[in-house]
Amino acid sequence: MKALRFEGRSILVTGGGSGIGRAAALAFAREGGRVLVADLDADAAGEAVEEIRALGGVAFAQRTDATNEDSIVSMVEQAVARHGPLRHAFNNVGLSREGTLETMTRVDWDWTLATTLTSTFLSMKHEVPAMRAAGGGTIVNTASMSGKIFTPAASPAYAAAKAGVIQLSHYASCAHAADGIRVNSVSPGLTATPLIARMFSVEQQNAIAGEAQVIARAVTPEEIAASVLFLSSDEAGMITGRDLEVAGGRH
Structure with a gap:
């Protein structure tokens, strides 16, 4: 029987109630992880935990405001x-309000940076000492292709925040390598989350993706989760400070 990669390990997933976070929480649990599902939406977090437990996994939910x-x-x-000493964290909180460089209000700019970048900083600020006490661990942060290249649909605040997530991840990887902590980020392309599904049909998603990617379909949350688990696993023991694009060959 193949060994489970995260058997008995304490794992933390923020934004774990839906979309990419939920897919990652389920994937960690299937691999033996003991998962805390954190989300501002307590009901969504609870539903994710119920799904994990129905599969025989170990998890509990906690309502969490990642900006607090x-x-x-x-x-x-x-x-x-x-669940014991913290070994792995996936920081997946990030949202944006709309606007252009000329029309975005200061309130919406501050809200987007707080929700997307400051939340990642605060999570790592307190995950790092917990992992140091445990003898090491891994952190993966959700960035975005919008933080690397111009994306017309992204607000300037979101682009700046996600670029900040990438650099913050790199900074932390260098600052805490000696603590046995690896830090990476993932940059999804257009991802077929429930939010996107409410906005666009599958055909529309594929058309949008086809304009910017060589693989002309949206990424699935499960594909992002698989990349998160790889970066968190012992198999990726020499990978740190990297941003992994999961974007169908975005150009």
Whole structure:
């Protein structure tokens, strides 16, 4: 029988109630991980946990505001208290408000940076000492192709925030390699999350993807999750400070 890659390990997934985060939480649990599913939407987090437990996995949900430091502290403490020393974290919180460089308000700019970039900073700020105490671990952060190349649909705040996630991940990888902590990020292309599915049909998603990618379809949340698990696994033991594009050959 093939060994489970995350058997008995304590794992933290933010934004785990839906989309990419939910797919990753399920994937970690299938590989033996003991998962804390953190999400601002407590009902969505609870539903993800119910799905994991129905498959025989171990998980619990915690309502978490990733822009609030006290909430993040509680999240990390609960992950350790419930499942033991924290070994892996997937920071997947990120949203944007609309606007262009000329029309975006300061309120919407600040909200987007807080939700997408500051949330990642706060999560890592408290995950790192917990992992150092455990003798090491891995962190994967969700970035975006919008943080690397111009994407007309992305707001300037979202582009700046996701570029910040990539560089923050690289910074942390260098600063904490000696602690045995590897830090990477993933940059999805257009991903068929429930949010995108409500906005576009499958045919529309494929048409949009085909204009910017050599593989003319949207990425699935499960494909992003598979990349997150690889970067978190012992198989990727010499990979740190990298951003992995999962974007169908985006050009």
